[in-house]
Amino acid sequence: MITALTLISGALYAGASAYETLTRRRRARTFLTDGHATPKLPKRGQSWLDNVRRQQLDVMSTNSDDSDGQAVERMLNRNLAVSSASMGLVTVGGLILPPLGLLSALPAAFVAAPIFKDTYNALVNERRVSATVLDAIAITIGISTAHYFAFSLFIFLYYVRRKMLMKTEDHSRQSLMNVFGQLPRTVWVEQDGIEIERPIETVQAGDIVVVDTGSVIPVDGTIASGMATIDQHMLTGESQPVEKGVGDQVFASTLMLGGRVRIQAERAGDETMVANIGDILRHTADFKTSIQSRGERLGDQMAAPFLGLGALAFPLVGPVGAGAVLLASFGYQMRLLAPLGMLNFLNLASQQGILIKDGRSLELLREVDTIVFDKTGTLTLEQPHVGAIEACHGYCEDDVLRYAAAAEARQPHPIAKAILQEAETRGVVPPPIDDAQYEVGYGIKVRIGQQVVRVGSARFMEVEGIDKPDRIRDLQTEGHTQGHSIVYVAIDDHLAGTIALYPTLRPEAKSVISELRKRNMSMVIISGDHEIPTSHLAHELGIDHYFAETLPEEKADLIDQLQQQGRSVCYVGDGINDAIALKKAKASISLRGASTAATDSAQIILMDQSLHQLCRAFDIAQEFDTTMNFSFAMTMVPGIMILGGVFFLHFGLVAPMILNNLGMAVGAGNSMLPLLKSDKATSDHV
Template sequence: MLPLVPLVVGWMLVSKSTKPVQKRVNQHQTTAVAEPNLRPQNVTSLISSSLKAVKKFKDETLVPLFDDARSKYIQEISLDEEVLSEEQKAANQHFKFSIILFASTVASAMIYAPLVLLHIPFLLYLAFPFYKEGIRSLVVERRITTMLVDVILGMGALAYAPFKPPILIVGTAGALAMSYINKLVTKTKSGTRRNLTNLLGQQPQTVWVVQGDMEMEIPFEKVRIGDVVVIDAGMMIPVDGRIQKGVGSIDQHKLTGEAQPAEKGVGDAVFAATVVLSGKLYIEVEKTGEETAAAQIGHILNETTDFTSSVQVRGRDIADRAAAPTLALSALSLPWVGPDKALAILFSGVGYNMQILGPLSVLNFLQLLAHQGILIKDGRALEQVRDIDTVVFDKTGTLTLEQPHVGAIHRYNGYSEADILTYAAAAEHRQTHPIAKAIQLSADERQLSLPAIGDAAYEVGYGIKVHLDQKLIRVGSDRFMAMEGVDMPAELETAGKSAHDQGHSLVYVAIDGHLGGVLELRPTIRPEAKRIVETLGRRGIDMYIISGDHERPTRALAEDLGIDRYFAETLPEHKADLIDQLQTEGRSVCFVGDGINDSIALKKANVSVSLRGASTIATDTAQVILMDQTLNQLEELFVISEHFESNMQVNLYTTIVPGVMIIGGAFLGVVGYGAATVLFMGGLGAGVVNAVLPLFRAEEKSKGAARQPVH
């Protein structure tokens, strides 16, 4: 059993370096018991101190580079805890085992070199998946890959090991590198998708339903077709159904893309994932759960081809292209310079390190972007951004803000604009929906003084009624005014139709039995939208607007922003068809959207972007999330993508140059397997420095800015 002691010690030391502080006393005692069996004792001490130094370096230097922003952002936008895929779990376990094997091999070599040979079965076990993949690529795919080179190199090293046991240290180091590559690659991919209910947003735990003459609260999962659920203002509708009683204003832009809230009454259809802005609705349930319209979008989303699944990691492609020439050169050199130099050529790894440096650069640039407020969930999107030549914007919620603004005030019966706005703001002061906020903001901007309203004078029904200054104030839609018997001027019919065609909402304000005025609410264009459009235009990027809204407001927005092309009144599935049409024309498309109705198009696009605070299904589907909830960082995404491309070019040089030197030196008879290892690792070290340098510089710049005195 003595030869297996290094393997056990390696396991103990690695476990010790990764477990919580409070458990270290017992582990130290266990190690102290085992130490007398090792010869000499200073071997264990040397390894232990080395591991402590590595851990200190990781905690003080590497962790700040790879921690913080990105993980924090992912947790913030997730409804569930982080979910690792089975591929990620397997890669993590494989990497841990490779660390133990490498530590044990090094310890064995330091104690007694022949002990290293006992690690061959463990090395074969660790390398088996890679050997299997290499053989499969040759037999099934009929192509020579870097995995096949690894198989031949590994077998050659094992055959050579009885004559030179320490060569296995290089083998275990290679297995460790391959495990690390696999861990990095899986980390740059998107994680497992969450449950469909979470994709659509957090479902309520309970709902109120009508049972006889009473309203009862029951668990949401017990709601059945035919039940009548009660939804108050400010609540999300959790089912598809028809209104049995009541009138309400419903915000359904995230589902349909319509900017203007929809007035719904008895007999009208309503849908899950929409929000009641005002009123109280009694809804007869027609569909629940996965049968709702919102959930059906989720089903289409899951069935849509995932663009990124066919994208291979760039480093593997580069290494694979060099595989066949490397094998040929090694075979050619064998009769001339012998097995040592032939193995050196196999170890040259022209382009091989890109498998490590590529993912490492990706991870560093993902952190760099996260510090800029840009969360990239799928690392493969980073490279695809540089190829984008077309950006397609959703209109409502992306180019426009959710909250509208008061654009005009129409006066009637001698009332002033200030009177009308004061009455409306006073009535809406307890409401939190976007229309109420727009009215309150307009009153604040005009510095109007709002009178206090007592609870007894406040009534919310189909609209809002308050008693103010001995007057009855009514605020609501034209439908509400008709129900209340308020006299409406004939010319308002024309004004109402014009406002609707332009995507504007009208809020009517009545004083006693007469109409005092009408507030015209218009969509608010994002303050940064025009600048972003101009910036992308200077980059030569074509832009489109796709909207489920009406044609006239979509056209007006496009003209205002200087975008020549737009599609209006587009259904969710047709948005994806338009993306597909642009891709068929040879375009590389970035789609920017925020609604449930955008999710299929988001998944179809080459690069998909959403904003933090958008619908859950949009932020889950999109590859890129702009965390400040604006479009401001969209330009920075393109800039950093260009820097990433330059960084990858330098990575390529650091892996090609040492490889060429190894091959040339081997043919000249001056570079053997050992020297090849040194050159290979030197190139890898230079590449690692280059990969982490951009984030390191950004961290130093951030620290420097923090140290600047505030004047």
């Protein structure tokens, strides 16, 4: 049987190849005569960027170039039309004119050529039994036993299924890209105090862009004036709109619900965050690769056993029954359902502010049993908080804070923000600065009235000749041991006091750790900080294991050690020194706004710049696994029913086809269900 099938496949393969060659030549001639060899100019009302952006979205939605995607769709539509005609002929033949049944086999055989082409390639070139081999044998049995209706029905349902999945997949891909919206064609730019409407592609860094209520923000930048309420949940996953004012960052493709702002553009066009996310989605490892290969392996693994089962069934139930047994194989369905499910869950994650750069991460997250957290910047915020103020030489705490806040008033770094925040909390108003002179190095020196105020490190005080009392020296040693930063404040030639800055625990950290503990996750903290502060943080969060004073390469070694112990590790980090560990771990997560090295290395980015969505990422991975298992069951149940029907109810070829496609439809619906539920919940919320 295999030899005969190989010969038939070879003949059909040669015919299909000849047809494809003629088709390519005809398309090439059409391409040249239509004059499409040169780029089209934009239509009236369209900008060059509109065309470029549409082309980019097309590329992202088809995961190949536009012409290839259109060619595949045209071929699919043609084959579906031909198979429909075949079904019409065989139906009319069965009711009125029997010879039409035989005639129907010709168009059906023509569009069956791709199946035989794949079969020929598997058997002859790859020397293996693939899932398409079973299809080809079933088709051959249908033709050779004059079951033309069953044969035509098989081909028709095959292309209906492919068309349905293609449309569903295209819709899911487009939904994934629509998460980031579309930019406007033109924007209002302020020039010499006048607002001028310009094409968006002409906007450059430094331009002042004016945005009003209801408009989509066209650039990444900083608000120069005005206030606004902005809906950026599609980008960051934040459930509520955010209020933003002067100095706050805004991002392209987010929607301004209220207000009017002038934005100083920092990035436009392909440099915006949205464009970078799109680039990640376009150039990342194909999200279908791992899950589809698993489906293909399953299909191929099941092909040989079902081929053997069909051979055993042949003497018992005849050729038709043997063909029906081959149709019971469920592996091929998973080749289609697995990537569809993966695509929908990538879409679902994006809607909730979780950017998954590599689809394999969904599979890997489900296997994780140990989460390793970097301490600084991940469990703690970049900005510390004032923990203690020590005054000396007759000054009080508020005096120390007042002068420090005055010196740091115009500084953007986290330490300055922490001091200014504490001054605001205490109601301490810093005095105005006269003739400010900044000497930035280990500290800052400014003039306030007749006084010279120095704020900075212990080394800065030594350089400036400011003496430290013994009590302050003891506090310095203790603070160093505890991992606290000490800021010294001197007025004229005397030390006024010190401000101790403590690491600030992320507000959501305790609840996230508690939730992970309920999931029986083992957790570890790795930090380059000192032993005592790392120990205190671990104790505060209820984490039993930690490693302190670790170098970047040592972090990676610790990940290796944990994985060699049989643990499946997910590393969560945000710094340059975390990049190696992020690469070493089985799964890796970083936060938007982290170092470029970390976000480039991590497989998953939490877009709201917090740990809030960490547990949700694991939930999505588990839901994906549950969905795929159900889809797998939906392909097994019809197979079992078909086998029972063949041996006990004497099924022909039609009933197995119908059962198989019903299972496929249920599996596809199940793959879409989580996304549909999410869309409904979003619409209800709105």
